[in-house]
Amino acid sequence: MRNMKFRRLERYRTGGSRDNMELSYPIPRSPSGKIYQYSPNNDAVPRLFLIGDAPEERKINEEDRVRIRREPGPGQTVCPYSGYIGDDDEFVHFDDVEAIKKQVEWEAAADISDYLADMAKDFNRRQPRNSFISFKMDVKPSRSLKPLVIRQDLLRDMDCNICNRSYGVYAISLFCPDCGAPNIANHFKREINLIKEQIVIADAQVNLGKTEIAYRLMGNAHEDVLTAFETSLKTVYKYLVKRNLIEQYESLCTKKAIGNAFQNIARTKEKYNQLGINPFNSITPNQLSILSLNIQKRHVIGHNLGIADEFYVELTQKEQPGETVILLGREIGEFADICGDVVAGLEKWLYSEGNLDILPIQSLVNTVSEQ
Ligand SMILES: [Zn+2]
Known part of the structure; x- marks a missing residue:
């Protein structure tokens, strides 16, 4: 050989x-x-x-x-x-x-x-x-x-x-x-682009006279915004708890402790408050109310076949109870953009390592409760 x-x-x-x-x-x-x-x-x-x-x-x-x-x-x-x-x-x-x-x-x-x-x-x-x-x-x-x-x-x-x-x-x-x-805002931008493409597809159905299909497609696009937003808030939160409150990670980040907290503005604030962060300080009060309204809208569309309930009517003062919640592509796009701004604001906490330790937690908590 x-x-x-x-x-x-x-x-x-x-x-x-x-x-x-x-x-x-x-x-x-x-x-x-x-x-x-x-x-x-x-x-x-x-x-x-x-x-x-x-x-x-x-x-x-x-x-x-x-x-x-x-x-x-x-x-x-x-x-x-x-x-x-x-x-x-x-x-x-x-x-x-x-x-x-x-x-x-x-x-x-x-x-x-x-x-x-x-x-x-x-x-x-x-x-x-x-x-x-x-x-x-x-x-x-x-x-x-x-x-x-x-x-x-x-x-x-x-x-x-x-x-x-x-x-x-x-x-x-x-x-x-x-x-x-950190690339999470970049990720979210990609989601927004996909959602806007979904809206274009839904609009095209309206022009073809297929209004029910269009409503369902709009509903899916709307839901996708909240799903992407919830996932982003949850992922950043879990990372920051692990980085800054490691000894509490086990208790704060169980499936039960988190549940669907990040589908809710008040509970999201409460969770981030534990880290001394106001997750909504990158958006205006007006944007925050649009965000809040859309999250509510999502629950009505997802759990009530799109029919406005009394709670929703009280919130919007638009539809009557029993009426179908209106979904406009422009509004879904605005909802997605606001979520994107929140995620971009949160992103800075991922690279400003140590800031959470330097800033006095109490003053941040006060800022959160003022909002
Ligand atoms: Zn890179």
């Missing part, structure tokens, strides 16, 4: 000797060109995310420097769900390690099989033609198929608005995996 050649393996050789090759295999990529990453942080939920390419030339705006947690580029990765920072190697996905091992095994076996087939051919060629006894060497090549690796993109495809790195996450994440800047 001295002059045996590993033709396939040699293609990936980056160093070492022929007896002890150093190989470098490309990591499998998803259809959009991203690679799997697995957060090494046990507390991250979920742990899988995808990381894609970034433009070669990147420049962080000076005013955004306060947001980033590391200079973007190779070396370290940030868990987008938990904010944990570690060396790039820590984030390698175990499925990729396995996939590459399988590929190396398959290629080594195929190279050996080729070598034996060549050897047999050579042996057979050397046999004397008319001798009394003849030998023939027969090598059966391995029939196993080359391992196939499939990597799928995640539904939430993102581009960091600070460092331009592309990445993919499940439902929602807080940070860019490259520069570590």
Whole structure:
């Protein structure tokens, strides 16, 4: 086997000797060109995310420097769900390690099989033609198929608005995996754009005379705003409790303790008050009442088939009890924008680490109760 050649393996050789090759295999990529990453942080939920390419030339705006947690580029990765920072190697996905091992095994076996087939051919060629006894060497090549690796993109495809790195996450994440800047407002902007597209589709149904379908589509778009808003408020809250009130995390963040608190303005204020934050201080009182009205509207549409109840009528002074709650695309868009402003306001608490400790909690509590 001295002059045996590993033709396939040699293609990936980056160093070492022929007896002890150093190989470098490309990591499998998803259809959009991203690679799997697995957060090494046990507390991250979920742990899988995808990381894609970034433009070669990147420049962080000076005013955004306060947001980033590391200079973007190779070396370290940030868990987008938990904010944990570690060396790039820590984030390698175990499925990729396995996939590459399988590929190396398959290629080594195929190279050996080729070598034996060549050897047999050579042996057979050397046999004397008319001798009394003849030998023939027969090598059966391995029939196993080359391992196939499939990597799928995640539904939430993102581009960091600070460092331009592309990445993919499940439902929602807080940070860019490259520069570590909070990306939740960026996430929410993406939701708003999708919701506005839904409104355009619903409006088109009205023009076709399909009013009931249009009403349902509008209802779904309206619901999606509240779902995205609730998820964002909950995700930021849980992160901040873990960061600033770790010893209370178990009691404050159980499913029971949170419930649907973030579908309700007063309860949201109460929850954030525990952290000394007023989550609504980035919007005007008028915007807060529009927000409140829409949350109420959501309950009527979701639980009462869109029929206004007495409580809702008292709040809006518009519809009569028993009438269908009016849903206008423009109003849903406004509701989404206000939610986006609240999320953008909350985002600063994710990078102003330590501020919560510096600011006297009591004065913040007073600010909250004044609103
Ligand atoms: Zn970034």
